[in-house]
Amino acid sequence: xxxxxxxxxxxxxxxxxxxxxxxxxxxxxxxxxxxxxxxxxxxxxxxxxxxxxxxxxxxxxxxxxxxxxxxxxxxxxxxxxxxxxxxxxxxxxxxxxxxxxxxxxxxxxxxxxxxxxxxxxxxxxxxxxxxxxxxxxxxxxxxxxxxxxxxxxxxxxxxxxxxxxxxxxxxxxxxxxxxxxxxxxxxxxxxxxxxxxxxxxxxxx
Numbered sequence: 001x002x003x004x005x006x007x008x009x010x011x012x013x014x015x016x017x018x019x020x021x022x023x024x025x026x027x028x029x030x031x032x033x034x035x036x037x038x039x040x041x042x043x044x045x046x047x048x049x050x051x052x053x054x055x056x057x058x059x060x061x062x063x064x065x066x067x068x069x070x071x072x073x074x075x076x077x078x079x080x081x082x083x084x085x086x087x088x089x090x091x092x093x094x095x096x097x098x099x100x101x102x103x104x105x106x107x108x109x110x111x112x113x114x115x116x117x118x119x120x121x122x123x124x125x126x127x128x129x130x131x132x133x134x135x136x137x138x139x140x141x142x143x144x145x146x147x148x149x150x151x152x153x154x155x156x157x158x159x160x161x162x163x164x165x166x167x168x169x170x171x172x173x174x175x176x177x178x179x180x181x182x183x184x185x186x187x188x189x190x191x192x193x194x195x196x197x198x199x200x201x202x203x204x205x
Contacts, residue, residue: 033079033187035159039194040072041101043121044134053172060172063132066121067099071194075102077142077161079187098122098163098183100142108145113138113165122167122183133169133179140165140183147188162186 052062077100104117125132143162171177
């Protein structure tokens, strides 16, 4: 099943089916998965919904705001995929992005969302036009396994992160459009510093 769908499934209710998404890249997509150490996730602020959402230009900025990564004292997991099946039409590029802040890392194991240990933010939509949905809440589990050197290089350790969460989504332009989406997958995530993140990592002390 393709992960990039802008179709609204329906208003959340007991009978609302889940849309399922695996954030692993497919043949027409590109992605990057990292663990950024000594960092923190901005998340959404109470004023963001008033500032960015609604039927106006720029409302889709809220899709990106919650993912902002800043210097901090936690581990932040970033799992993202960009998709552009029609390479000549940049405006059609879509994204799925999940950011998780591990506030209380106590080794390999299972972590619950929501909890004091982990918080997260998910959004999906159009990279250019800012049309899409953002998470109002995440529920489920992530499993973290410290699995040694990564494929990036012998000096760069990695976590293997298995995600199984459900996101309660709100449309950035029409707040009455609410859907529920399951996000599930397993990822190799090199551990990098906040300075290395976004670049090709070389060596992590």
